[in-house]
Amino acid sequence: MTTSTSKPSFSLTSDDIRATLIRMTLPMLAGMLTLMTFNLVDTFFISMLGTEQLAAISFTFPVSFSLISLAIGLSIGTSAVIAKALGAGELTAARTDGQIALWLSALLVGLLAIAGFILSDPLFKALGAAGEVLNYIHLYMDIWFAGAVLLVLPMIGNAILRAAGDTRTPSIIMAGSGLVNAVLDPILIFGFGPIPALGMQGAAIATVLSWVVGSVLLIRLLVKRDLISVAPVSRSQFFTISRKILRIGAPAAGANMLTPLAMAVLTAIMASYGPQAVAAYGVGARLESIACLVVLALSMTLPPVVSQNFGAGLLNRVQLAYHLSARFVMLWQFAVYLLLAVFAIPLAGMFSDEPEVIRIICLFIWIVPLSYGLQGIIILTNSSFNALHRPANALWLSIVRLFVFYVPLAWAGGKLYGVGGLFAGCVLANIFTTLIAWRWFNRAVQNSGQEGA
Template identity: 30%
Template sequence: MRPTDREILRLAVPAFFALIAEPLYLLSDSAIVGHLGTEELAGLGIAGVVLQTIVGLCVFLAYGTTASVARHLGAGDLRRALTQGVDGVWLAVLLGAVATVLGVAFSGPLVRAFGVSETVAGYAEDYLRVAMFGVTPLLVMLATTGVLRGLQDTRTPLYVAVVGNLVNVGLNLVLVFGLGPVPALGIVGAALGSVLAQVGSAAVMVAVVVRAARREGASLAPDRAGIRAAARASVGLVIRTLTLRASLLVLTYAVALGVVDEASTSVATHQVAMTLWTFLAFALDAIAIAAQALTGRALGAGDLALTRRLTQRMIAWGLWSGVVTGLLVAAVSPWIGALFTPDTDVRALLVPVLLVIALGQPLAGVVFVLDGVLIGAGDGDYLARAGVVTLVAFAPVVLLVAAAGGGLVWIWVVFVTVFMGARGVVLVHRARHDAWMVAGASTVR
């Protein structure tokens, strides 16, 4: 195996397991709260959407920090790399504090915007008011994860994610159902258990970064200029993320718009398909994370030839990873539906949708890798424009197909061909040229 391939694997494998560990916080909460009752579980679902949206929009804290830290590492300035990382952590603290105050203050209106029953809304508010205090730790974990990825360390975030999830499960069981002198707190106990686990995980990650910063003599004090610079550099990634999430919302709306008969079957099938597609995205995104770290380091070192070779190699990794995941999805498509539902109609409709997903996996692999390469290069402004172009290309087509009664399978065909295809076109176009390959510790020429 080539040294480059070994390095990609060294970064990508722990990153993959850390990625799939992250959603387990909410999944474990769901499994435990589900035993309280259907309305409690529904309330958790509503609160979870709000939390996932807030945290998801702040993923730039990990991506942007990875790129900036890796660049300074490649330039041989580890002290500056860690200073940049500390600035990113302080930005996470500020954003988390604002989000927490607003989230607690507006938890009622946020929940009631979903139009659920009073009982469900009550449970959702109870959970959300407590869970919002975990937002700052979650954002700090994003930023510190970005620091460590930029330092080419994807193992520490994995270890913390695994231990954090185990602690979360134990705390939730005790706090939800009670044990000895600890009273049963119900759904509030699930939120409190998660917050405590998140605070502990964030503390460990911060301790790792602080130890490294002190070792290199990097300042731990908040630097206004550095925090502002980190915020400005993240604008493009925020817009990119907003356009991607908007595209997925349009997809879900198109599914609801396009079904008249057997609506519940189509919506349920779409939910299962999206769950599986998201899991596959984690697998492919692990290579993209390796691409972020390696691209940033190579550009920081000023080695444009190495950057180009790494890009070509990681594209190959993305393509063949997509081929493998596509073949696996196609192979299990007749049977995997049984894991999610006993409904034979849903399972039957799921098969052609999964075959469409399988055919699109090689393209998805290339798209995810190139996205990671350009994030690692600090090319956020272009990614923002590319996201807008993709949304503008995808939304009218999928809505027209839905309005014409195309059905779920054709809606997914449009998603794979137009949405992923448009992303592929704009990313390949950028990668073929040299404008994004800015050498040195800064992305500014």
């Protein structure tokens, strides 16, 4: 049986690396830019409800991103397993892998969402949420948890498409889901015609409905292209394939889930400065997701280049791809910093009219993005370690960055110099971690060459 999925018309192991990375990254960047922009619109509409609602949505980031990080890790494992099967011409195995990846991901995210719902109160109280802010969190997260399984299905579906060589379709579906969310947000939050104003609940419902659209479109597409099997699978098949996916996906998920854990600690630290500081930090986190879009897109397209050239023994091309990407993100992120710094005050004014919130948002923009280029190198190093089938290295690098440098230096900076010192501590952490990441990855590639010699 043949599949209707077309293969890329270029070679990752022989074509010009710079041109190949650009060709693969641009479609991903377009989709992610649209999606992240619509997510920023989501924060904008919630900010119009008030500072307490904005603080509430900021408290949700560490918890919601924990589930998202699990989904990202599972998508990394899914893509690696399916790409290997497709490359070996094992189409039937690849389709079964895709089906089980969807079931496994839905099961794990569903269980984590149930745990989050049950432990909601102690979780958010531990982060520093209280009073009316906690009530707003429940209005949003109770619905978010109920629809969380629909979050993971599009992410795994996109990973299956990328493994089959298609980066354009995932971009279109990401953008489409983001558009649905952006259109529904003002209607459900503020009301329109017969639809009542639902406030925070409306924002959550709009998000879940966008996931429904993405899930339906992707599953129908995967079945139509014959990329997933619809035949029943045995229990032994389920566990065997799940182990293959989790062998790479579990460490990758662990590395990704450390980020929201660190965010949770920083959110708790920010809470000691008041709800205005938490609200401002939440806005900064959303702006960061937009500012680092190119890096995130590269982190999805660099791994197949690294992995295929590594498999072919072309280690010089592995290092060239890594070095070109690192050099580019340093220059790109510095340009982004200059743009953010110039427009910091009007950007902050878009999200709040409270002077203290605006002041802290501006402080964030003027300090933290200074190290986004270095942070980009760390992210690319993590994804490249996974591509080299060294997920444990990526996990350890994340631990070092977040809990040896990031949280301790941010806490110390905050104690010494207040919020500005906390942000400066984040910058120092990225400097120290990048030095380690750069040296460690290049040594890993050299060691791989000696092992293969």
